[in-house]
Amino acid sequence: MAKEQISDYEQQRQANIAERDALIKQLALDAASAAFQPKPVGRPAGRPATNGNKAHKKTVVKRVKEEVLPRRTSSRLAGLTADSEVAKRKAEDEYEAVQQAARVKRQRVSGNLDLTDIVVAGKGWDKSENYLVDVFSRGAKPYERTFGDSEVKETSDKELRALREKMSGLELYEGFEPNRIKITPERIYSLGFHPEPSKALIFAGDKLGNLGIFDASQTTNPAPKTEPIKAEDLDPEDPEFDDDDLPTPAITSFHLHTRTIAAFQFSPLNASHLYTASYDSSLRLLDLTKSTSTEVYGPSDSEADEPLSGIEVDPLSPHVLYFSRLDGFVGRHDTRAPASSATDVYQLSEKKIGGFSIHPQYPHFLATASLDRFMRVWDLRKMQGKGDARAPVCVGEHLSRLSVSHAAFNAVGQVATASYDDTVKIHSFEGMGGWKAGHTVEEAAMEPSATVRHNNQTGRWVTILRAQWQAQPSDSVQRFCIGNMNRFVDIYTAKGEQLAQLGGDGITAVPAVAQFHPTNDWVAGGTASGKLCLWM
Secondary structure: OOOOOOOHHHHHHHHHHHHHHHHHHHHHHHHHHHOOOOOOOOOOOOOOOOOOOOOOOOOOOOOOOOOOOOOOOOOOOOOOOOOOHHHHHHHHHHHHHHHHHHHHHHOOOOOOOOHHHOOOOOOOOOHHHOOOOOHHHHOOOOOOOOOOHHHHHOOOOHHHHHHHHHHHOOOEOOOOOHHHOEOOOOOEEEEEEOOOOOOOEEEEEEOOOEEEEEEOOOOOOOOOOOOOOOHHHOOOOOOOOOHHHOOOOOEEEEEOOOOOEEEEEEOOOOOOEEEEEEOOOOEEEEEOOOOEEEEEEOOOOOOOOOOEEEEEEOOOOOOEEEEEEOOOEEEEEEOOOOHHHOEEEEEOOOOOEEEEEEOOOOOOEEEEEEOOOEEEEEEEEEEEOOHHHOEEEEEEEEEOOOOEEEEEEOOOOEEEEEEOOOEEEEEEOOOHHHOOOOOOOOOHHHOOOEEEEOOOOOOOOOOOOOOEEOOOOOOOOOEEEEEEOOOEEEEEEOOOOEEEEEOOOOOOOOOOEEEEOOOOOOEEEEOOOOEEEEEO
C-alpha cells in the first residue's frame, strides 16, 4: 500500500514544532551553563587605561547623590527554574524592597535642610548669589524710611555729618501740596530745572508728548489768610466744601510731540533753548523767547518708527546733539551741517539703549546702558568698521546680573548706573583727559568703586528709576538723586554714602523721576500721575 502523502500544511506544522523544541532545548542549556560561568576579570585597581595618549588630569566635578533603588536581577540568568520556590522567594524579596524604598521616600523629613543639598534641577545653588534674599524687600513699602535723623546723628565724620544735615534739611515745597501740582496730564517720563538760580522753574515731559512748566515762585490766591490754604484747613464733610476751594497752581503746558517725551536738555550756550527727544522719532527745539518749537531732527522717512530714548547737547559745541534710540543705535546730529551729511548713526547695542550720557569735560567719551546688561564706555575719536558697521571703539564694559537702565557721567568723570539687579553702581575713571584715542580700560578698572543696594523694581506703572547727578554742586561734593519706591527721593555721594531721604505729607505716589537743580540744592520728583514734588 502506498505511503499516505502528507499535505503542505502538515509539513509546515511539524517543522514549526521541531524548531520550537530545538529552541527550548537550547535555552535550557544556556540557563544551566550561565550559573557556572566565571565573572569577567576587570582591570587592576589604580591601573589607567592605555590608548597611546597621555592621561589628562580631569577636574573633579561634585555630583549630586542619586537615590539608589533595589536592583532587579534575572532568574533565568541565575539558573532558577520558573515557578520554583526559590524564584518565588526571590520575587517576594524584591517586591518588599521596592515597597520599603517607596515608604522611605514618602516619609516626612525632620530637622534642618540645606538648600545646597536638595537642589533638584537647574543651576546649582550658590549662597553668595542668592537672589531670594531681597525678594521680601523688593515690594514697595509706602512711607517706610530706611534713612533718617538717627542715621544723621550717628555719623562720626564731621564733614559727612554736616553734609547730611544740610541735605536732610531740605523741606517740601509749601506753596501747594504735591497732589495739587499736576504739572502734566499723564505719567512723567522726564523732568528738570531751568538753570536760572534765582527761582525754581521746573519742566516735565509726559507719556503723551506734553511738556508742563511750573513756576515755584508763584503765590497762592485767595488772600484773606497770610498762609497758603492747605487741604487740612478745609473740612471735606462741610456741606459747602468744594474741591475747587483748594488752591490751584498756575501751570503752562504744550503738546510738543505726538508720543512720549523721553528726555530733554537746555542748551549750555542759550538757556532759552530747550531740546526735547521723543518716542515719535524726532528732536525738537523749543525757543522760550520766540515761543516757537522747531523740529531739528527726524528720519527721512516720515513713517519710520525709531523712538528716541535720550538726548545730550555737546558742551563744547552746542550745535552738536547726541541722541539714543530704543533699537540700540546712538546718533550724532550737527544742526549747522547740510541735511545730507548732518547725521551719523552707530549701532552700539543689539538691544534697547535705555540711557546714555557724554562726559561734560571730554564729550568724545560716551557711556551707554542697555537691556543686554552692559554699561559701556566709547571713544568717539576712533572709529572702526566701514559702511553701516562703522562705530566708535568701545574702551571698556561692565556686565551686571540684570539689565542696566541708565548711565550718567558727572563733572569729574564718574558714571552712575541703576540696574534691575537692585543696585546703583558708581564707576570711577581717573585721568580720562590723558587717554589716547582708543585707549583700552582694563577689566579691573571697569569694576564699580562703590555699590549701593537699592530697590529698582518699578513694575509696569512706575517710570524707570535713574540716578541723576547734580551738574555743578556749589561745594564740589559730587552727589546724585534717585527715586525711592517707598515714596521718597534718595540722595547719595559718589562714594555711595547716603545723605538724605526726602519725603513729606501729601506725596501719594512714587516720585520716580528725580532731578537736581544744576547749581542750587533743589530737588524735584515726578510721579506716574503727573504730580510734582519739590524740595528746597
